[in-house]
Amino acid sequence: MFGDERCVCAIQRIGIGAKMSERFFPDGMPQPLADTTTLPFWEAAAEHRLVVQRCADCGQTRLPPSPVCAECQSDRSDWQEVSGLGEVYSFTIVHRPLAAEQSLPFVIAVISLEGSGGLRMISNIVGIAPEAVEIAMPVELVWEDMSETLAIPRFRPRS
């Protein structure tokens, strides 16, 4: 398991007291859980970089991060930053809260990420009325700083 020191590094990189983003969800939302394999995703997120894991040997990308490449069995990988442009692959409008004072309903979506080698990720759609969300809608990344050490990638309609 990783120690606190790696999170502290992330704080130092983004700088304590950095300007906090617009907020969409309350502090009490479930927090990410990570192990040493998946932590680099969240460390990059703290720096507002959305990354996917890429096999250093065959170039195949993958999410969530995993120890070996399922294509070529290599355990060597690096991290590729993506643009944050994407489109809605599927979604659900949720009417039950996860945390106190959460505004309802909210949208959970699967986003196809441009330039990621065909990957998708689970996230939220914000900045639009939930009933207006549609599959294939173009979206763009928006970071939500939950704290000085935790930024969550969410998506909104492309401007």
Add this chain to the structure above:
Amino acid sequence: MSGRKACIVGVGETQYARWGKIGDVTEHALACQAIQRAVVDAGLSMKDVDGLASFAEDRNEATFLAAELGLPALRFANMVWLPGGGGGCAAVGNAAMAVETGQAEVVVVYRSLCQGQFFRFGTGGVDASAPPDPAPPTVQPANSLMLASMGFAMPYGLLMAAAAYALPTRRHMHLYGTRPEQLGLLAVTFREHASRNPRAVMGQKPMTLDDYFASPMIADPHRLFDCCLESDGACAVVVTTEERARDLARRSVEILASEQGAPQGYAFGPFTNANIADEIYATGGTEEMAKRLWGKAGLKPSDVDVAQIYDHFTGCVLMQVEDYGFCARGEGGAFIESGALKWNGGSLPTNTHGGSLSEAYIHGLNHVVEGVRSLRGESTSPVDGAEVCLVTSGACVPSSALVLGRK
């Protein structure tokens, strides 16, 4: 090893109740009661039992139950590594493998749930009314592979199964024009089946399509009545050899085929994995497995007389009837609309007990129990002359299935 062909000789269950209603009996005491009843139903004694099998990270460990129940020796103790409700049929399949190889003579498969004593599955274990932790939110250590994977779902509020399985269902609606009315008809059909079943938690609560549309939206397109019940209760199934079954009073039920598993790259399915192959995202993930199952059984979908299909959510049933080949991909909605799943006159009477939507949510082992009853002619919604029954376990997760035959 023809004499060692596995069959099911007994089934049993406790009272089924709404979640939290069984608070004065422990979950393992309930498991013991279900196992006892199934063994009595088989005409066997606990002294005959030498194996126990379960699934989905069962809290009620086989080793302790074996001691509590007085098994003379525990020769087979099995847990299926398929999360959620995907492993019920696999546990029966593993029991069958154990008796066919001679590892054990009599294996009891069991499932017990007292959600009020632990947590409600439907909430994902989150108490939204709790005050937030005063510490600033940050990344927390994951102490299991499952939790590290959940780390890519949880921060977005994806913790409820109702939301997770809305994702493939919504995509199915987008691709094929599947409509809420079709999901609603499925829920209404299973409720009607439950109305004849005295064990069904919702047996006395009729449902119309208007009631369905009036039920509150949980995770669009899932309304409350698209979601299975959350129940307390236990059930059990006794597996032994045909040779042994010949001496027993009850009509035994043949296990014609059993399959289990997940497609390549599936992991836990759409709950945590957004990168399931596009061609199987809007499916139950069980199409490949279904082909293996029919091949093993030497049967085709049209040979099935009655089906017990895992119904955690209506859309997952719709996608499974396509996966198992009862209709073409994308035609599940029309298939349901045709009345195919109805006990009275449908081409594929399904969930004759009411299913998890209306009988009880015992992680689908109650579907195996009903499969056995339907072939013994003991279902409360009997299908005349039924000889072949398909039973499936949770779809949109790694899954398993059985084809049962009347002997």
